[in-house]
Amino acid sequence: MELREFKLPDLGEGLTEGEILGWLVAEGDTITLNQPIVEVETAKAAVEVPSPYAGRVVKLHHDAGSTVDVGSPIITVDTAPGDAPGDGMVPDADAPPVPSPSPADLVPTLPDTQEVGAGLIGGAAPGGRTAVLVGYGPRTTTAVRRARKQSAPAAPEAPAVARGKALAKPPVRKLARDLGIDLTSIAGSGEGGTVTRADVQAARTPAAQGVPRSGDVRVPIRGVRKLTAQNMVASAFTAPHVTEFLTCDVTATSELVGRLRTLPEFADVKVTPLLLVAKALLVACRRHPELNASWDEAAQEIVLHGAVNLGIAAATPRGLLVPNVKDAGSLGLPGLAAALTALTQTAREGRTAPADMAGGTITITNVGVFGVDTGTPILNPGEAAILCVGVIRPTPWVVDGQIVVRDVTTLGLSFDHRLVDGQLGSQFLADIGAMLSDPARLLAWS
Template structure:
């Protein structure tokens, strides 16, 4: 869809675009420009978060920022104008915006000739809120959340919240880079937003002036640890009621449900109460698989890629699906059809700072072991950096979730919506095991396979799980069964 409009020969407007997968709204996480800043075609002006991922938006023309239509933290519908650009500064009678990057003159007039952006929208006064001046005290509620989050990171309960206790202490202002935008990766920007920290006030310690997560935590520390000021003697309240208020305020923290977390909640509820889940379990000796992993790490054909047990588990599941193709399907409720998939887009559940996401490896069934290893490594790195695109999370058919990395034996995973099965992998532990008629210490893990019982009956689900277990017990079956 078109994402920009012309309101006059001088001013052009940029709309919130459809960033993919038919999403209807996005939250503005961070503005990288302010009124008065010069922008060029292709320059990133803001970061937005959809229900699936965080995305940086570039402006498609040159000019000077005239107006930001929405403040940070606002959820905007696709198609709404978010920024106005003066593409011919100095050529008209309309006053130019103030050069102060965070504050505009109150009497600034709307440019002449502005027309409604979309039917039913137009230009509303409520959508032109000014950003607060940098360094001003944040609202008590925001400061309380920042304190609670920081306390959680430090491993203890959040302190009692009060306006005096939670007002952030002034922080030294770092020298801004040439473009005026602090240098930080998207996950760091998200962390700063969650903690209520303005990146412009953070002193960078990273290479080339890049702000790190540690810098943000250091900037947030004063806000979380500022002691409560004692009341004056003439205004002192009885000690018991004051203690009760402090105790109550420290007992709970409210965090808005939005973005990725909101999408996860909706998807899991929809999946749990739509698809009839069945979960089966098997415990298997994976000693030979662990030996194979060690050998592959030394193989020259696997040089440059990450080799771990998840790689062999993924390959085992792909072989099991090849032997039991009916498991790779989807339920079409509208048409009352079972849709058989002749390809496997293998989803890998990944925990990220924004919540659980499930990107998938496209056409994983066609990949060799080195190719699969490379794809897994790229998927994990991209997810950790917060750069997973909506397209990377669409179209999955079967998923693996590795709960073993948290020391958990196994679980009953909920299906990713639209998929037929999900395999949970538990922790691998040294346990006594009967091997060749004798009890010996062996590497053992537990697998759990959840599947949609509308698509997969007990026999088919059992065959898939048994095949995965058999391959992990005897990895040579990767060759004989492939």
């Protein structure tokens, strides 16, 4: 048994830390020299790190999702497994810590003679295999990112707070009410869990900044959450937003969706009302190209985009992402359906590549999937408009003076008032509504 620690190197130039995106090996695995072991994201790049040792993985020092300082050990490898008694057992995570090796120890043991040592290229490797590098050698950094595993926030260590009705005497209840303190949020110290006056007073003591209240969970802001926050703040306080709403009868669209699903062209793709909303938006963009535009503050220019890169806001395991379909306007309806299916599928699996999110020109957010009627969406930064699609509900609707049940939805459109005036924005929204109410117009304007 010969234990080697591998410390996180400076993967860029002058970096101090990196985030473990995911382990590609597990404790107990037998690994070869230069086998990719971990994916690390630094401020500069997400890269796969190849192992400097061959042997068996004894310990992974950090979980996926944790941020690790450069120079701290990330993995311990037994480069001579089978040498010590008791080997072959699952390594004990509670084993005494391995002494930190000196920098020289980071150099793998190399044989003094020309003979190829165990674990080196051509030499014997654990498990009776020969450590060879297939083809031209280890994989280089690929242009593919793995899904980021989202670690659930740690459960609070504070004593569990009894939910439901709290026990307290009436004067204590009044005190709590006067102070604006929720009794159920206080762990009672009195008999049988009763909340006492002292408990309320203690809860009132202004919590020093950063000290969590009982039951609070503090989640570090990073990754997609951080990016989302920056984008939303930048957008909300840069582009003056106007939001308009239109409630419309989309019964014909619902029927069309049902009809399209039976056609062989759509056999392999998902046909949803969103597909027709997207198509209507694309047609409306052709009629009003000013909505498919950007405000270039630096150049003092309005950029009218030649192609519509249609963004779809997607709730994913990584958080809110807005991948887009490149040049969506050039796609036929089956092509668009396939693109939307692929895009949502990729996003849901957490495999959306950064390039898929870059270069969007207009966005749809479908809050209807959550059963919500409408919202006032915030623009994806750099875009002039975002369309919010609500849930489609059977609703009493007036048709020819009669109340009948129709499929009705509410569309919400936010636009950047710097480059889109109310009239233009209204026409755009009304056009989309008209096409969804009467798909014949979709054909007429296509």
